[in-house]
Amino acid sequence: MIKKRIPFILVIALLLVPLSAFIHLSTGEIYVSLNDFFSAIFEFKGNNSTNVLIREFKIPRILIAIVAGGGLALSGMLMQTLFNNPLAGPYVLGINSGASLLVALSLMSGFSFFGSDIGIISAALIGAFLAGILMMAVAQRIRSQISLLLVGLMFGSFTSALVSILESLSGEGALKAYTLWTMGSLLQVEFDQLPLILFIFICGIFLSFILIKPLNMLVIGERSAGLLGLKISQVRFLIMGITALLAGLITAFCGPIAFVGLAVPNLTRILLRTQNHSYLILGNLLFGSIFLLVCDSFIQLFSRQIALPINAFTSIIGAPFVVFILMRKLR
Amino acid sequence: MIRFEEIEIGYSKPLLFIPSLTLDAGKVYALVGLNGIGKSTFLNSITGQTSLLSGKLFLNQQELQKISKVNLPKLIAYVDSSFAGVEYLTVFDYLALGRSPHTNNMGKLNTEDKQVIQEVVRELNLVHLIEKDTSEISDGERQLCAVARAIIQSTPIILLDEPTAFLDYLNRQKLIELLVLIAEKQQKTIILSSHDIDICINNALEFLIVSEKKIFKTKVSDKQVVIREMEKDVLKSS
Amino acid sequence: MSATHIGMLSVLNSEDAICAVSDSKFVYNPSVKQGLQSGAILSLGYSQEISMELLISSGAKTIVHSAFSGDFPHRKELNKMGITCIPNFDWREEDPLGKAEWLLLFGYLTGKEEQAKKLFSELVISYKATMKKVKKQTKDQLISGNFIRDYWYAPAGESYNAKLFEDAGMNYIYSKTKGTGSYTVSMEKILMDTKDVKIWINPGFRSRAEIIKSNAKAKRLNCFQNGKIYCYSNDLNKFWELSAVQPHLLLADLYSISSIPSPKKLHFYKELK
Numbered sequence: 001m002i003k004k005r006i007p008f009i010l011v012i013a014l015l016l017v018p019l020s021a022f023i024h025l026s027t028g029e030i031y032v033s034l035n036d037f038f039s040a041i042f043e044f045k046g047n048n049s050t051n052v053l054i055r056e057f058k059i060p061r062i063l064i065a066i067v068a069g070g071g072l073a074l075s076g077m078l079m080q081t082l083f084n085n086p087l088a089g090p091y092v093l094g095i096n097s098g099a100s101l102l103v104a105l106s107l108m109s110g111f112s113f114f115g116s117d118i119g120i121i122s123a124a125l126i127g128a129f130l131a132g133i134l135m136m137a138v139a140q141r142i143r144s145q146i147s148l149l150l151v152g153l154m155f156g157s158f159t160s161a162l163v164s165i166l167e168s169l170s171g172e173g174a175l176k177a178y179t180l181w182t183m184g185s186l187l188q189v190e191f192d193q194l195p196l197i198l199f200i201f202i203c204g205i206f207l208s209f210i211l212i213k214p215l216n217m218l219v220i221g222e223r224s225a226g227l228l229g230l231k232i233s234q235v236r237f238l239i240m241g242i243t244a245l246l247a248g249l250i251t252a253f254c255g256p257i258a259f260v261g262l263a264v265p266n267l268t269r270i271l272l273r274t275q276n277h278s279y280l281i282l283g284n285l286l287f288g289s290i291f292l293l294v295c296d297s298f299i300q301l302f303s304r305q306i307a308l309p310i311n312a313f314t315s316i317i318g319a320p321f322v323v324f325i326l327m328r329k330l331r
Numbered sequence: 332m333i334r335f336e337e338i339e340i341g342y343s344k345p346l347l348f349i350p351s352l353t354l355d356a357g358k359v360y361a362l363v364g365l366n367g368i369g370k371s372t373f374l375n376s377i378t379g380q381t382s383l384l385s386g387k388l389f390l391n392q393q394e395l396q397k398i399s400k401v402n403l404p405k406l407i408a409y410v411d412s413s414f415a416g417v418e419y420l421t422v423f424d425y426l427a428l429g430r431s432p433h434t435n436n437m438g439k440l441n442t443e444d445k446q447v448i449q450e451v452v453r454e455l456n457l458v459h460l461i462e463k464d465t466s467e468i469s470d471g472e473r474q475l476c477a478v479a480r481a482i483i484q485s486t487p488i489i490l491l492d493e494p495t496a497f498l499d500y501l502n503r504q505k506l507i508e509l510l511v512l513i514a515e516k517q518q519k520t521i522i523l524s525s526h527d528i529d530i531c532i533n534n535a536l537e538f539l540i541v542s543e544k545k546i547f548k549t550k551v552s553d554k555q556v557v558i559r560e561m562e563k564d565v566l567k568s569s
Numbered sequence: 570m571s572a573t574h575i576g577m578l579s580v581l582n583s584e585d586a587i588c589a590v591s592d593s594k595f596v597y598n599p600s601v602k603q604g605l606q607s608g609a610i611l612s613l614g615y616s617q618e619i620s621m622e623l624l625i626s627s628g629a630k631t632i633v634h635s636a637f638s639g640d641f642p643h644r645k646e647l648n649k650m651g652i653t654c655i656p657n658f659d660w661r662e663e664d665p666l667g668k669a670e671w672l673l674l675f676g677y678l679t680g681k682e683e684q685a686k687k688l689f690s691e692l693v694i695s696y697k698a699t700m701k702k703v704k705k706q707t708k709d710q711l712i713s714g715n716f717i718r719d720y721w722y723a724p725a726g727e728s729y730n731a732k733l734f735e736d737a738g739m740n741y742i743y744s745k746t747k748g749t750g751s752y753t754v755s756m757e758k759i760l761m762d763t764k765d766v767k768i769w770i771n772p773g774f775r776s777r778a779e780i781i782k783s784n785a786k787a788k789r790l791n792c793f794q795n796g797k798i799y800c801y802s803n804d805l806n807k808f809w810e811l812s813a814v815q816p817h818l819l820l821a822d823l824y825s826i827s828s829i830p831s832p833k834k835l836h837f838y839k840e841l842k
Contacts, residue, residue, distance in 0.1 A: 028757050029757045030758060030760075030761050049760065049761060049764045049791070052760065052789055053757060053760050053761065056789050057757055057760060057789070058757070177783070180718045183719075185718055185719050186719075187719045187786065188718075188784070188785065188786070190785055210436075210437075212437060212438060213431065213434070213436060213437060213438030216428065216431075216438060217428060217431055217438075219417055219420055219428075220414075220417065220420075220425070223411075224409075224411065226380075227378060227380075227404065227407075227409045228404050228428060228429075228431050228432060228484075229400060229401055229403065229432045231400065269418075269419050272419075273419050274419055274421070274424070275417060275419050275420040275421075275424060276424055300755070303720075303755040304755075307719070307720045307753045309718070309719070
């Protein structure tokens with residue numbers, strides 16, 4: 001009975017992904033038929049506006065919503081398992097802040113290399129990884145789950161203070177570029193960048209699947225897992241690396257997108273009612289993609305009335321959900 | 332079987348000295364002593380988590396320092412004083428973790444693994460719990476599951492750190508009886524630390540008394556003897 | 570003291586009435602720049618964070634400020650010290666000539682009322698003369714504004730800029746929209762709306778490369794690929810200072826852009842390469 005329930009939910013989620021992609025396609029301000037869609041893919045003409053619209057605007061937006069949603073949810077799940085804390089996530093634990101700080105540094109440094117695509121991506125990846133290492137060191141000394149989150153928050157405030165100092169030192173152009181970057185966006189990705197993004201994303205998924213056994217062991221705590229033969233420091237380093245890869249990639253291309261990495265892993269556990277990570281990884285990828293596609297569909301739907309940044313919208317939905325989880329835990 | 336040879340245990344300063352001691356297979360030993368005297372440190376030094384200051388420790392003829400981190404969990408299973416349970420972790424998934432020292436890198440259970448789990452589940456009467464959430468069963472049931480996981484690990488040695496601390500009288504009695512049975516039947520060496528001297532005497536366990544910075548093995552049937560030994564520490568310090 | 574205020578004083582040749590400015594980095598006027606260098610004119614810091622102490626020590630008797638956020642800070646205390654604060658609402662004007670009319674205020678303040686009136690009526694005549702040259706609206710569609718992250722912000726149909734476009738006979742695609750501020754357009758819509766646009770004005774950058782760097786999607790727009798792009802980037806600070814008081818020149822620029830294929834002599838504007 002239970003063994004069939006989880007695959008059933010996952011299959012439904014798998015069907016919901018193309019459905020929400022279709023909803024996303026049809027909530028766009030400019031209507032395109034499926035016919036237009038396929039002709040833009042198979043018979044692309046650079047001078048046809050509808051073709052350009054589909055290939056350069058709609059397709060990258062849908063794909064990056066899937067990558068960002070699934071990737072953030074997956075990296076959130078990895079951190080929650082690693083820290084044994086359902087309230088962990090790339091955003092709360094300052095992984096995004098680390099990425100933001102280094103992106104700000106590189107944007108404002110004035111060196112053109114650091115302002116280029118590759119410069120920003122590597123800055124975000126390194127920043128995410130360093131922040132992760134720092135939080136791991138702190139977690140070694142702090143037992144309480146809530147205290148760790150407070151430290152993450154302090155780290156966030158600290159980096160944003162550093163960023164403000166950088167802002168006041170930097171020129172207007174760089175400042176504007178950074179401020180815009182913090183709003184989060186699913187629209188800045190070019191069609192040509194998609195192969196690279198998808199490649200890194202798939203690497204992250206693949207590496208996560210390799211870690212299924214250690215992840216399942218970590219559920220009962222680091223100490224017990226260690227007594228069962230888990231090489232803790234090695235596994236910690238790997239998990240942190242994958243998280244930084246995924247969260248850093250997404251932060252670099254889309255800016256910070258809050259709460260997906262925190263809310264979706266919890267939602268996935270509640271829906272699947274399991275701690276088996278082979279299911280949780282799939283579930284997070286699927287639910288994360290659906291969540292962000294649906295959020296972005298709403299933004300498209302109301303784009304006439306209000307110019308909402310994606311980061312604001314995910315926070316509006318995600319923050320109350322996290323409060324709900326907190327209340328459930330502290331009950 | 333565990334053999335100690337002239338061992339000093341502790342952190343920077345030696346906490347305990349064990350001259351020469353052999354713990355046999357097929358028996359359950361009760362580790363007793365006052366709080367803070369070094370019972371947990373003793374157990375940790377057997378699992379290799381606290382390194383020895385001097386001397387040699389043998390697990391089934393193999394020297395502890397020479398056993399790899401991967402092979403150690405095939406020799407020793409460890410049970411904490413309490414397992415709080417994890418939301419959405421089913422009893423089955425929890426028990427299956429006991430097989431992780433034996434499974435491949437992906438953690439997939441083979442027929443043998445499944446058989447071992449099934450046998451233990453049947454033997455310990457856990458069939459009705461198997462699909463339940465570990466956070467939703469009773470403390471007694473959870474502690475039983477923790478022991479079951481250690482048995483499923485199929486090791487010649489099982490260490491338990493105050494396994495009866497959070498259990499009521501009936502569950503304590505049941506757990507100790509079970510351990511004695513398993514030790515005899517599967518020829519395992521089992522050590523459990525406890526403050527519950529009555530139950531240990533009732534089940535005729537051999538005692539490992541920690542006192543005056545030493546550990547010694549003794550078979551007693553009088554509670555007062557054990558207490559007198561333990562009290563030496565108190566008298567000395569006062 | 571905002572940039573437009575310096576411009577208005579400069580056409581009255583009254584730069585010497587200035588004793589302190591804010592945002593000194595953006596000053597274009599040569600004699601004010603010189604004054605800043607020699608120390609005759611004090612630099613008070615930037616926009617919201619100007620130094621009160623320097624302001625008082627400059628000996629200013631009158632403060633003209635753009636009242637974006639209501640009263641000038643510490644107005645009452647300054648009044649007690651005999652310093653008058655005059656809010657200037659020129660930035661709210663939707664009509665280019667209305668904006669230029671604020672020149673009269675500076676004429677009154679510097680005692681050059683007559684000169685200011687004369688200058689203003691001259692520029693009105695010049696502005697109207699250019700308007701008369703416009704026979705009918707040009708065919709080429711025009712877009713203005715640029716992306717800010719995910720949305721395109723264009724001047725709304727009743728704004729100052731839209732009025733200029735209309736007076737210059739330009740075929741601005743959002744001329745029918747409501748509002749005096751900006752009109753927000755999604756990325757998808759701007760792509761389709763600018764399908765046939767030939768002229769893109771005021772992207773806010775000095776080169777095509779800068780536009781793409783700020784938002785890569787801009788290169789997908791037809792007006793970027795096949796159209797002409799103009800910006801007031803000939804000298805940015807000159808534009809900020811003088812465009813308000815010289816709307817006739819601004820209009821002349823726009824008229825040239827829309828009626829001549831490759832206009833050479835432009836006052837404020839420049840074609841982006």
